[in-house]
Amino acid sequence: xxxxxxxxxxxxxxxxxxxxxxxxxxxxxxxxxxxxxxxxxxxxxxxxxxxxxxxxxxxxxxxxxxxxxxxxxxxxxxxxxxxxxxxxxxxxxxxxxxxxxxxxxxxxxxxxxxxxxxxxxxxxxxxxxxxxxxxxxxxxxxxxxxxxxxxxxxxxxxxxxxxxxxxxxxxxxxxxxxxxxxxxxxxxxxxxxxxxxxxxxxxxxxxxxxxxxxxxxxxxxxxxxxxxxxxxxxxxxxxxxxxxxxxxxxxxxxxxxxxxxxxxxxxxxxxxxxxxxxxxxxxxxxxxxxxxxxxxxxxxxxxxxxxxxxxxxxxxxxxxxxxxxxxxxxxxxxxxxxxxxxxxxxxxxxxxxxxxxxxxxxxxxx
Numbered sequence: 001x002x003x004x005x006x007x008x009x010x011x012x013x014x015x016x017x018x019x020x021x022x023x024x025x026x027x028x029x030x031x032x033x034x035x036x037x038x039x040x041x042x043x044x045x046x047x048x049x050x051x052x053x054x055x056x057x058x059x060x061x062x063x064x065x066x067x068x069x070x071x072x073x074x075x076x077x078x079x080x081x082x083x084x085x086x087x088x089x090x091x092x093x094x095x096x097x098x099x100x101x102x103x104x105x106x107x108x109x110x111x112x113x114x115x116x117x118x119x120x121x122x123x124x125x126x127x128x129x130x131x132x133x134x135x136x137x138x139x140x141x142x143x144x145x146x147x148x149x150x151x152x153x154x155x156x157x158x159x160x161x162x163x164x165x166x167x168x169x170x171x172x173x174x175x176x177x178x179x180x181x182x183x184x185x186x187x188x189x190x191x192x193x194x195x196x197x198x199x200x201x202x203x204x205x206x207x208x209x210x211x212x213x214x215x216x217x218x219x220x221x222x223x224x225x226x227x228x229x230x231x232x233x234x235x236x237x238x239x240x241x242x243x244x245x246x247x248x249x250x251x252x253x254x255x256x257x258x259x260x261x262x263x264x265x266x267x268x269x270x271x272x273x274x275x276x277x278x279x280x281x282x283x284x285x286x287x288x289x290x291x292x293x294x295x296x297x298x299x300x301x302x303x304x305x306x307x308x309x310x311x312x313x314x315x316x317x318x319x320x321x322x323x324x325x326x327x328x329x330x331x332x333x334x335x336x337x338x339x340x341x342x343x344x345x346x347x348x349x350x351x352x353x354x355x356x357x358x359x360x361x362x363x364x365x366x
Contacts, residue, residue, distance in 0.1 A: 064137060064144040067095065072133045072149040074158035077191065078121040078184040081109070081133040081149060085116065094138050099123075102130040112138070121184045127154050127191045155191055160247035163197070165236050167255035174201075174223040174255055178236055181247070194241030197221075204231040204254055214239075231256040 065086035072081050081097050097118035098106040110118035118135070125131065130153045137144040152158075161181035168175045178197055180188040189195055196217055202210035213221070226232060233254040238247035285292065 060143055060145060064139055064142050066144040066147040067135050067137055068147070070133070070135055070147045070149045072099075072131065072152045074152050074154055076161045076181055076183045077127055077154055077158050077186065078119065079125055079131060079152065079154065080117055080119050080121070081135060082117040083135050083147065086137055086144065090139055092139060095135050096138060096143075097133060097135040099131055099133040101126070106134070109133070125154070127186055129154060156242050156244070158243065159245065160188070160238055160240070160243065162248040162250045163236050163238055165234060165250045165253045167232075167234060167253055169255050169257050171258050172224070172226050172228050174226060174232055174234070174257065176221045176223060176234055176236070178219045178221075180238070188238070188240075192240040192242060196239050198237045198239060198246070199234065200236075201232055201234045203227075204233050226257050228257055229259055 065088065067083040067086055069084040070081070071083070072079070074080070079099070081099065083095070085093065094112045094114055095110070096108065096112065097110040099109050099120045100106040107123070109120045109123060120133070130151060132151045133149040134146045136146045163181060164179040166177045168177070176199060183191070196215045199213045199216055199221060200210050201223055223232070231254055233252050235252050236250045
């Protein structure tokens, strides 16, 4: 079995592999080397390329261009390899990216990715390490040569982000509070021993008269001897002992000074009085809740003269007549039937059918 690899014009390698004999011939230089070994896999490093001759491998192809503009960058202690696609990029192109430090071999960071960057920050890296990276393009079973990046030493080359600044006023002074940027791992003061802040402040609209205070090591600083009722703007930048580049400047933050100097105990006393009043009102509301509710929501009541009229004993004759029991009024009736007289109260049936035959009926009035 034999493989032929064509690299640059100055180099041509021919590799012959058998079960017992491996022959490598270097045509330029007239050097031949014959080895008797028993192998299953042959690895050849051709211009920083890795070639595997066993199943499922990729073959380096000169027809597939390597990625361009490969660069290793660091911001707030992260480590990211970025690149541009090769010229004449075909669809379905993927990339494999690797990194190594000055004391380790290459390790895979991203494999078969279609992205144009690979973040090594989540892998085993040190804030004091010196790193480089490389990337190659892959299309099917073919791969390009490796394209290598620059070297980056994290603690000295990383770009430090901007700090966060807040201001609070008290009379003719401003208190500046500074918060360090968040790193990908570790913290600013754990990585750098010497961290200082450069604080610049000015009256709003008078940038040309800005004043700077360098070498501040504390997170808080009081700007004193300022004009009352005046708005000042502040911007902060970080400097470290091992990184020659200062951090990105913070956003400009502005705040106005107060009318007059206020002692801290005054605000505390005002807060205490307000709290005491609120508690007292709550206690009164709970204790006298019933009275308060009756005062706020009184029950409906009739005027006094209406109550007297309704409660007085009535003297009306109609009302008295309605209150006395009803008296039955009736007249006696006599019925003369022949020789018999049927008085009121006797059954009518006693008259029989002769009642209907009598011509005369006399009704006497009482």
